[in-house]
Amino acid sequence: MVSSSSSSRSSPSSNPSVLIPPTMRRTMEEVWNDISLTTPHHERLLIPSDHQSYHHHHPASSPSFKGMILQDFLAGPLNRPRTISPHAVEELPLLPPPLSPTLPRTALSLNSGLEFEYLRPHADSHSNSSSNGQNTCFIPSAISGAIDGPPSPTALFSFCSKNRLPENSAVGADRYRRRMINNRESAARSRARKQAYTNELELEVSRLKEENAKLKKHYEELRSAMVAQQLKSNTLQRSFTARF
């Protein structure tokens, strides 16, 4: 279980959920339902099918939930017995990233820390640049990731295999939102890249034009000097006389 979470960490790409083994998939839905319950905006009820599957797969206390029962979930985030580290709870409303379900708490705190760090350097490095407007919309959209949004069919497709049941819309919304953020950043980088190259070409053009003009002028000067020289001495002349 630890290995699966560490392997998902070592490949920081956009879809770490792929590495989850098939046997864990059902529990992950339940975990994500749980996590969506912890966010302040969500006080959604579990769908009846989720209730049953939760009961079915966690008859007794599972290692990840440490003896928590369904009633405790439904009691709400404030009444929840403290199995999660405070750090993870704070991180969750901001950035609930998809991860291995078997170690939801610790793995979440690790990876959400990673993502949070990722956002911060961007905030620092972009503070002086023209993408300031972009920067301000990264963080709020991450924070508002807890707010419901319509999960796009493409997002759901890309994150679900064909054998799975459709995910809870909150999870899909979070992933959809993350994808949107990443896409926005890529688009901003692409625009910056294009602009930088265009500017460089323009500078190069003006540099070359200047050099061209200078060289032409120099050539003209040399030419006129040569012509003047020729006019002066059109006849054969002794230029150098040897002694013998």
Next chain:
Amino acid sequence: MSRDPLILGHVVGDVLDPFARSVSLGVTYKNRLVINGSEFKPSAVVDKPLVQVGGDDLRIFYTLVMVDPDAPNPSDPTLREYLHWLVTDIPATTNASFGREIVCYECPRPASGIHRVVLVLLRQIGRETVFTPEMRHNFSTRRFAMEHYLVPVAATYYNCQREAGTGGRRFIRDDRC
């Protein structure tokens, strides 16, 4: 909004602090000069380039640093910056082959995304004042310059992506492209 390509491409910011260009730097891969923001395929940058250094006093020595600030993925640059090449004690008016290559040239091979590859020329205070860093990844040009009392005098960068190009829908597989 500044029109300097180094600022627009966020090289100044991610890799360096604003500096004044004072020495010419010409980087040439197989007879093709690097201009800021141009695109090079990995096959074109396999061998080390010819790096021509300007200036006028042969007694002044420069260090050349080549880093990739977008490793392993520009959306998630956890290994920023990855050191590809480090040559030190290059006399002014000469090229990089006159210097000491303390980190050998490793050609950029981006696995995903479009990476910027930045070459920075830094002026040394004296000769043999630069030491080999411990590892290539998580290198920091700023910190390196501070530790060795180096001053950036020129920089250029190009973009590099996978041979086949990026883009297109990616399907969930273990061999991520």
